[in-house]
Amino acid sequence: MSIEHAWLNSKNNINSAYPIVGEPHGPFYCFIAFFPLPFLYPSSQAQTPDGYDRVIASGTLKCGYAPWPGLIDVDPNTKKLSGVFYDYLNELARTMEIKVEWVGEVPFGEIPQALNAGKIDAHCSGAWTNPIRGKFVDMITPVSYQYVTAFARADDKRFDNNLDGINKPEIKVSVIDGESSSAIAATSFSKATLISNPQGTDGIQMLMDVITSKADVAFTDYTTLAKVMKTNPGKVKAVESPYPLQVFGNPIWVKKGENRLKNSLDLATMQLINDGSIEKILARHETMKGMFLRPNTGYQKSY
Secondary structure, eight states, X not given: OOHHHHHHHHHHHHHHHSOOTTSTXXXXXXXHHHSOOGGGSOOOSOOOOOHHHHHHHHTEEEEEEOOBTTTBEEOTTTOOEESHHHHHHHHHHHHHTOEEEEEEEOOGGGHHHHHHTTSXXXXXXXXXXXXXXXXXXXXXXXXXXXXXXXXXXTTOOTTTTOGGGGOSTTOEEEEETTSHHHHHHHHHOTTSEEEXXXXXXXXXXXXXXXXXXXXXXXXXXXXXXXXXXXXXXXXXXXXXXXXXXXXEEEOOEEETTOHHHHHHHHHHHHHHHHTTHHHHHHHHHOOSXXXXXXXXXXXXXXX
């Protein structure tokens, strides 16, 4: 018998005992017939669109917001919005050829839940870039930065160049639950007594707590100070210190992992920074020196 005949006989014997995969009587074929494998067939269940798909399909970016002085202000009578982020989002929408729908208020502490539930596509009021928030949501390129400083009553010199003096049980610190002021107090002034305000409280209330002696100190920014000074001039001051407590960025926030939407908003935001649109918006709303620190452009001038 030739080598070729011997090989063919051997193959036929093997196939009769162990049919090859793909033949109608093979064991793999039978397994598929009785137990279809889902990865071999396209899914019949429609996939839930992500934020990017919703925005592109509808032509609308659904924004949640939380009022904060200078960033998003809400007129108490008309409920009309204004501020840096209101103007910024309108410019961003124009650049992307979409619309912005201001869905409603979403407190800072509820941003991840609102994004994950699809109630909003983005949170659009410049919530500060604290690391705890960054664990649960993704940020767009910040359009400004803000000093966060300790503020005390104008005649209180106990904490000047002595921030450690705040970290005592007898010192009362006004904070807002779920907001960066409470995170600063918890991490850097854990021994102080907290005077907590509920989520959604206007940042102005923390400084009012200081003015009325309900609290000794509050941690906030110069936009909040500027608004309080209009009706309470000379009542509160920034604690003297060689450095700020924190410097936070003011970005839009999107759902964790929404990379396509994040990339699109990043690109539009960088264009607005580079072409001077953001500078014009910040200058228009800046009523006190130090309110807004500027972002860097993505280029250097050549002279």
